[in-house]
Amino acid sequence: MEIRRGIAVSPGVAIGPALVFGSEGFRIPQKLVAVDIVESEIHRFHGALAASVKEIGLHEELASARLGKQYGAIFAAHRQLAQDPKLSGEIELLIRENFYTPEYASSKVLRQHARTLQGLGDRYFAERANDLFDLEKRILRHLLGERREELTQLTSPVIVLAHNLTPSETANLDKQFVLGFSTEVGGKSSHTAILAGALGLPAVVGVGSFLSDVSGGDTIIIDGHDGLVIIDPDEDTLQRYKVAQFRQSSTAIRLKSLGPLKAETRDGVEVKLFGNIEFPSEVEHCVQCGAAGIGLYRTEFLYLEGGLEPTEEQHYEAYTRVLRNFPGCPVVIRTLDLGAEKFPQSMQQVIEASPNPTLGLRSLRLTLQNLPMFKKQLRAILRAAAVGDVRVMFPLVSTLLELRQAKWILADVGEDLQEEGIEHNPRLKVGMMVEVPSAAILAEEFSREVDFFSIGTNDLIQYTLAVDRANPAVSHLYSSADPSVCRLIRLVVSAAARQNVSVSVCGQMSSDPLFTALLVGMGLRELSVSPNAILEVKQAIRSMTIGQAKEIASRSEMFDVARDLESYLRGELSKFSPELVD
């Protein structure tokens, strides 16, 4: 038995056999293939080779155009090498005669030649071995990449273990067979982590290097609560987790029955519960849980997915898909909320990276400096608003001038559409995220210029306490229960109430039932939570009265330390909804 600790990003327990994906170091999963699939394996090899050749061709064109033919020649050489029938012949022979997997055969042949070069004694030629290693990596990436597609074609339940999963790989995990997953890299706010929560799959990320200790088929326990990955557990541990799993599934069944029920307190006060989504496909889950709409539609995936800036049509298509899946319900689309450093390499030239990313050029600041990109997204949002109840929300607003500028650009884009005779809705509601302390402090002023607020607690906590929670050395300072954060939320809620501006809380604080009574008691009647938390939060709302909530909120003001407030809230939650206390 071996226990590895990582970052818990999606709760729950999963137990099952390991399915290991090759890491960036390209651990070759299997050496031999069954005799009867040799031909299909050879076919797979040629597919990967062709994909490699095509990819090298693209690099070649780019390098030739940008740097000159002589540099393109590096890739021309790689391409010639990949296309050399001698090389593919040698690899094919090993697959056919020795029943090697394409991965193993490719690696063996290329490494053998590389060793020959290294053994020549001439420094220059020895270095050429790197060109062969490069080709080896490329072919392996295409072979293993192909293998990754099998993620959508699983036939038995597995725990997926990988160096990394891209957001689209995560989104495509077949929930019928994937019980949970764990990755070597990644953090709490990575898109993969957010998505795991949305899918309701227990997940642990950022475990560090561990794939080499696991063989395919080993029994794995993912403890998504404590952030543990247990490899080959002993009998006691296994039993303990099976019990926990049973308890978890009976709670899940009970919660499921809440789907069609309203989110209202025992004394009949309704709290509107919205879903936070990243992908249009997550809407279905929100509908099943009885969400009142989408309170936060993050659009970053559109920019991260293809590595290229999305076209207006791609934006429009994604937005209207959400509307189609959730007819008649409000959908709040947040404009691009990315830091310059998160941009794919291919888009880096338009964005200037900054040395202090969290305080630098990101989010609204970034879009205000890249108007063509910003306008493209706003056009699509305005057009989608003609199809359904779309609202637009600007992230990371820090000053009123920024907000005015963003609104001015929105109006400008609306005028363009008007002139072009394109259908759109210029009267869509305009809101902002309150996630910078300055915006919370000036909530009164901001409330006169927006239709709604959404309090983004993740960033608000980070900026208020000046703490990066991904940094283990200081992450203990990060807490939703910090009195400073609670006071800022109160400020925003009361300012919004005075101006009759609607206000909701998105961010992880609203997804944790521990804080539901506090937030409702402070006066919030709209919460936007991750899809997998909708039912739990609904359960919390349905088990309290508004009087209890107000009492809890008022008592909470007496605490001056996050830890004390948190334990008080835990005590209260255990009184009215003990099954939600973990």
Place this chain on the structure above:
Amino acid sequence: MNEKQTYSKDVVVELKNGLHLSPSVQIVQTAQGFRAKLAIHKGDRVVDGKSMLDLMTLAAEHGTRLRLEATGDDAQAALDAIGALFDRNFVIDGVSADRVLVD
């Protein structure tokens, strides 16, 4: 013309870093433009002039004497074309192949 006609030519690698990637690409690409087979002899070793893998592993350093041997109906033309690469020391667009890919 005799299809089995073989023409040969001796050349010396003048490139400071030997027959590295860029010149090898030029040889392979040029040779592939002809039907004739191109054998390159380095001492007792013979490699296929149309194979990048062969040329890379040939490791012909500066000063190496090579014998080019073309066989086939356009052998003479193939040999002339490859020979010309060596004659102009693989310079493309006025830039020596040695200038690049050295590091």
